[in-house]
Amino acid sequence: MSTVSTTTPVAAEEAARGENAFLAYTRNYGRKLRGGDLGALPAVAGLVVLCLVFAVARPSFATPINIANLFTQGAPVMVIAMGLVFVLLLGEIDLSAGFTSGVCAAVLAILLTNEGWPWYGAVAVSIATGTAIGLLLGFLVAKVGIPSFVVTLAAFLAFQGVVLKLLKEGTNISIRDNQTVIIALENEYMTPLLGWAFVGIVVVAFAAVQIVSKLKRTGRRLTSDPWQIIGVRIAGLAVVLSVFAAILNQERSRNPAIFGSLKGIPIIVPIIAVLLVVWTLVLKRTRFGRHVYAVGGNTEAARRAGIAVDRIRISAFVICSSMAAVGGIIAASNGRSVDPNTGGSNVLLYAVGAAVIGGTSLFGGRGRVLDAVLGGAVVAVINNGMGLMGFDAWVKFVVTGSVLLLAASVDALSRRRSSVS
């Protein structure tokens, strides 16, 4: 949630008269929803409903071990979707993000396993590969002027070939167990104590940001969100995180004596959290982020305002492909190997779906990095829950496709609604 106030005069007057600011805020929020600005509501509601349905239908869904799996399974898609948000905000698309992650994962695996590089070198080169790919795609879109759909569709095909070539026509390169850092990304867990410390730090930091910004705004006599809302937000975050921490800190190993203890929050969770915070800051609180929104909203207006539109476009593709590389590294860790299918099949559609389900518009100009995480969670829950229900693969595909279509319809309809007024 941004701290930007959207208080209308009615609400402001009520607040000034010392009347119930909380009610005014909620009324204002309702007004916003009716105006077509649904925000995170569909994704959160969908997530809750899906979780309840699966938990009732399959008790094994709500077990600690499956909840931990949800995080690790969803991570690669979430990370790729975070990068895609930047491209989608411009009203562009990157269809090659999936195979970009595959290429970068292959580079990582070759350097680690075949060449025996240290993890940091391999990770650096892998991400640099993603950056280079983003530069190329961005250049072709922004400078040459080819529609991004075509550029990235071509890249989608070409990178599929590149992965095959890198992996010598389809062999599978495993990440050896001695690569502890890479393996740890998706297969290690924080100690319970560290997990609680993490939850504490996140909640305190969130509260501090909210309160400081509220005080700053009231100090300048600007309208700000009522204290009750800020309290609800902080408490809500604390409760949700605590519940997850409590569940994940339970013993998940069937027989700790033999298989070893298995408990704690997956390492990937704080990594996702850091990426989420960093990219949200970039998008919401920097000049660059503001310009991304402006170019997505009205390219001509952005150009007249002196914004270097081409540079913004290229940067968005660079961020997208670089994040795809990070997603590829996480996928490699998850599978402990890289094969020609890494980043292939449905990864891209899941990532685009994640962003759109989360509330990022395909028309550009509207979206948040948080959308990628929320939508990624929805996708992961559908995927995981349907697997547990024992549905065939085809049902999974059809359902996920339908959810993506549903989210895109909501996007299109809410856009029409807000343009009518």
Added chain:
Amino acid sequence: MTSETPAPPLLELRGVNKSFGPVHVLRDVDFTVRAGEVTALVGDNGAGKSTLVKCISGIYTTDTGEFYMDGERAHIHGPRDAAHHGIEIVYQDLALCDNLDIVQNMFLGRERKSGLILDEPSMEQLAAKTLAGLSVRTVSSVRQLVSSLSGGQRQTVAIAKAVLWNSRLVILDEPTAALGVAQTAQVLELVRRLADNGLAVVLISHNMNEVFAVSDRIATLYLGRMAAQVKTTDVTHAQVVELITAGRTGTLGLQPEEAL
């Protein structure tokens, strides 16, 4: 509104020529804009109004001709030079981003920062102050998205955006073309207020009622020439229409041999 002893012109153009290939769009145009006045720029389609405005704002470079700001020679080679001289344009098609709020739009491209982070409170404060300074009461919250505003409110925001930058000359390209009656009145009131606040305003318009309602002077372009630049109080509707359509009216305007 017009004073008998006019202030020295804020902007003066002398002998401006501009061609696009073989097409001679502006011919020896002289144009004067004074602070505290609304100068209406009128002319038929293709008379060169937009080209002239784009030359002033630095989007086009002139072939020949001289610019003077406050009587001193000025060189405008690009939009940045124009902005540096305090020249701001409000475009006909409103250069606003629907997905951003009023503050974000007003500061677009010139955001204030503290460190790496945007300084939202100070931008919001200044935006609110600017709107209040223009006595804008139609906009309820500066954190409203522009998509939720009416046409008149949008135009208001676009004008406020131009005023925000300590601008001295605001050029409005048909600001009321797409507006209803009430909204047009609002915007014209705002235009008048800009001039009363001491700014120089150039208003491009096709609507004679509008021109006579708010302008202090009328400059008429006819086929790329400045037919006449006169005080609004000195001419009638019919005379201006004649200037626009024929380039002259009685002794005013281009001489017959010139006009051809």
